Amino acid sequence: MRVPVLVKVAVFALVVMGAYTYYANSIPQLRSEPPEELSLEGGNVTPEQLVKAGEGIFKGKGTCEVCHRIGQKGTRAPDLGGIGASAAKRKAGTSAKAYLIESLLDPGAHLVEGYPNIMPKVDRPPIGLNRSELWALTAFMESLGGTVDVKLDDIPKTAGSAAGGGQVAELKLPGDPKAGQAVFMGKGGCIACHKAGSVGASPVGPDLSQIAKIQTPEYIMAKILNPAGMGTVAGYPGGVMPATLGQTLTAKEYLDLVAFLLTLKGEGAAPAAKK
Numbered sequence: 001m002r003v004p005v006l007v008k009v010a011v012f013a014l015v016v017m018g019a020y021t022y023y024a025n026s027i028p029q030l031r032s033e034p035p036e037e038l039s040l041e042g043g044n045v046t047p048e049q050l051v052k053a054g055e056g057i058f059k060g061k062g063t064c065e066v067c068h069r070i071g072q073k074g075t076r077a078p079d080l081g082g083i084g085a086s087a088a089k090r091k092a093g094t095s096a097k098a099y100l101i102e103s104l105l106d107p108g109a110h111l112v113e114g115y116p117n118i119m120p121k122v123d124r125p126p127i128g129l130n131r132s133e134l135w136a137l138t139a140f141m142e143s144l145g146g147t148v149d150v151k152l153d154d155i156p157k158t159a160g161s162a163a164g165g166g167q168v169a170e171l172k173l174p175g176d177p178k179a180g181q182a183v184f185m186g187k188g189g190c191i192a193c194h195k196a197g198s199v200g201a202s203p204v205g206p207d208l209s210q211i212a213k214i215q216t217p218e219y220i221m222a223k224i225l226n227p228a229g230m231g232t233v234a235g236y237p238g239g240v241m242p243a244t245l246g247q248t249l250t251a252k253e254y255l256d257l258v259a260f261l262l263t264l265k266g267e268g269a270a271p272a273a274k275k
């Protein structure tokens with residue numbers, strides 16, 4: 001009897017995803033490096049200092065700039081210019097502040113028209129912001145056309161508790177990144193459409209050089225098996241990424257490929273704007 005490769009891969013993927021979720025939930029404390037965290041709790045902070053700290057997080061640890069720009073359309077996400085004001089009009093009965101906080105903690109709760117549900121919860125890995133950082137970031141966004149009035153108490157107490165300071169231990173998936181790079185460049189055909197660090201150059205699909213910094217392993221794994229099911233990254237054509245990878249790749253090739261993609265954490269925010 002022949003078991004379709006897709007079924008094999010899907011079962012394999014489910015087991016791996018399950019293992020990952022279990023792992024992530026069971027040992028959130030494990031850290032590979034001392035976390036670099038901002039703590040503002042208990043201190044006397046002026047709104048100006050808070051906004052400045054938030055801007056630093058927006059450009060740095062938050063990795064927001066990889067997807068968003070201010071006053072300019074990014075490739076993957078909406079322009080956040082004036083968001084401090086426009087946030088008040090997004091959801092009836094929701095204040096700008098409440099909407100901004102919800103956008104960070106539960107981005108899928110309200111989708112901006114024309115964009116897919118791809119923004120990760122920013123208090124979870126890989127971004128992993130803590131409560132102070134969420135507070136400062138909200139203040140920074142309020143400052144973009146609105147009034148800075150967010151208090152630390154506005155940020156839910158539970159927020160950031162799964163963050164691990166963004167430094168949760170490196171996940172050990174069973175794949176081999178080197179073999180995965182070969183799949184990326186060879187059988188998978190990914191370089192025909194994607195750049196990934198030093199390999200590939202084509203702008204047909206998004207640059208994947210920092211994908212592991214901005215996306216969860218779950219998203220990356222699901223996108224390969226079912227590109228359309230994950231929505232279409234804004235600014236790119238839908239239905240172009242092959243939907244057959246789950247059938248053509250073996251389970252090993254798939255896991256190696258995922259392991260390779262999870263090494264892509266290019267330094268600094270690449271220009272989000274599409275040339």
Ligand code: HEC
Nearest residue numbers: 062063064067076077078103107110111112115119122214
């Ligand atoms: C992987 C790409 C990605 C990253 C990283 C990302 N976002 Fe987003 N963001 C999106 C997308 C796509 C949307 C639109 C869909 C939606 O509403 O969830 C969005 C929506 C938003 C909105 C709502 C905008 C509006 O006009 O209503 C806010 C606010 C926001 N993001 C802030 C942030 C901040 C702050 C960060 C950094 C901590 C961040 N995002 C990181 C992709 C991203």
Ligand code: HEC
Nearest residue numbers: 188189190192193204205206223231232233236237240241
């Ligand atoms: C024929 C062109 C093409 C090929 C080949 C292709 N992709 Fe894509 N890919 C795209 C396009 C276009 C998008 C953006 C539109 C969308 O979301 O479907 C995309 C999106 C993605 C994303 C989401 C990026 C983000 O910013 O959220 C990932 C991850 C990805 N591809 C991985 C791969 C991998 C891995 C391979 C090889 C196995 C591959 N792609 C092969 C065209 C391609």
